[in-house]
Amino acid sequence: MFSKSKINEPGPKQTDTPSASKPTAPVAPPSASSDRAAAPVTNVAPKPKPPASVLAQDLTIVGNLRTTGDIQIEGTVKGDIHAHLLTVGETAVIEGEVVADDVVVTGRVVGRVRGLKVRLTSSARVEGDIIHKTIAIESGAHFEGSVQRQEDPLSTGKAASPAPAAKKAEDKPAASGKS
Numbered sequence: 092m093f094s095k096s097k098i099n100e101p102g103p104k105q106t107d108t109p110s111a112s113k114p115t116a117p118v119a120p121p122s123a124s125s126d127r128a129a130a131p132v133t134n135v136a137p138k139p140k141p142p143a144s145v146l147a148q149d150l151t152i153v154g155n156l157r158t159t160g161d162i163q164i165e166g167t168v169k170g171d172i173h174a175h176l177l178t179v180g181e182t183a184v185i186e187g188e189v190v191a192d193d194v195v196v197t198g199r200v201v202g203r204v205r206g207l208k209v210r211l212t213s214s215a216r217v218e219g220d221i222i223h224k225t226i227a228i229e230s231g232a233h234f235e236g237s238v239q240r241q242e243d244p245l246s247t248g249k250a251a252s253p254a255p256a257a258k259k260a261e262d263k264p265a266a267s268g269k270s
Contacts, residue, residue: 142161143161144160145162146165146183147165148165148180148182149166150165151169152166152168152169155170155172156170156174157172157174158173159174159175160174161175161177162176162178164177164178164179164180164198165181165198166184167183170186171187171190172187172190174190176193177189178197179197179200179215180198181214184198185199185200185201185202186202187202188202188203188205189203189206190205190245191205192206193207193208195212196215196232198216199215199217200215200216200217200218200219202219204220204221204223205221205244206245207224207245208226209221210228211234212232213231213232214232215229215232215233217234217235217236218235220238221234221236222240222244223238223239223241226240
């Protein structure tokens with residue numbers, strides 16, 4: 092703001108006929124200074140999204156994968172996968188639980204799939220339960236398991252809590268029957 096007042100001061104001092112062109116000159120520097128102030132903000136805000144991590148067809152991983160980014164699997168993973176966007180390629184085989192905001196399966200998954208948006212393409216092979224908010228299953232996809240819609244399929248508490256409670260209820264009558 093102080094630079095605006097300093098720029099405006101030299102303009103009024105020169106009262107010659109070129110002063111008509113001078114008001115346009117002081118107008119440009121304040122916008123340039125405001126652009127300079129906005130430049131650091133724009134440099135910070137539009138951070139480019141990193142590309143998806145790709146696991147090649149000849150790669151086998153034994154263990155869990157966890158990322159806040161995107162993963163494209165073409166190889167084999169024996170373990171659980173947590174990601175933002177998970178793409179299971181045609182040659183991919185996953186043996187474990189899959190948890191992601193968006194899941195696109197074109198390969199094979201043996202295990203539970205949990206996602207806000209789940210899509211099984213025509214070449215997908217899924218053996219396990221699917222817990223989703225929205226789902227799309229293309230014609231030709233192979234699916235064995237159950238499908239359950241939840242508002243928050245990514246939370247583990249909702250899906251896991253009913254089953255243990257039912258088991259505990261079954262165990263109590265059996266124990267009391269033996270007494």
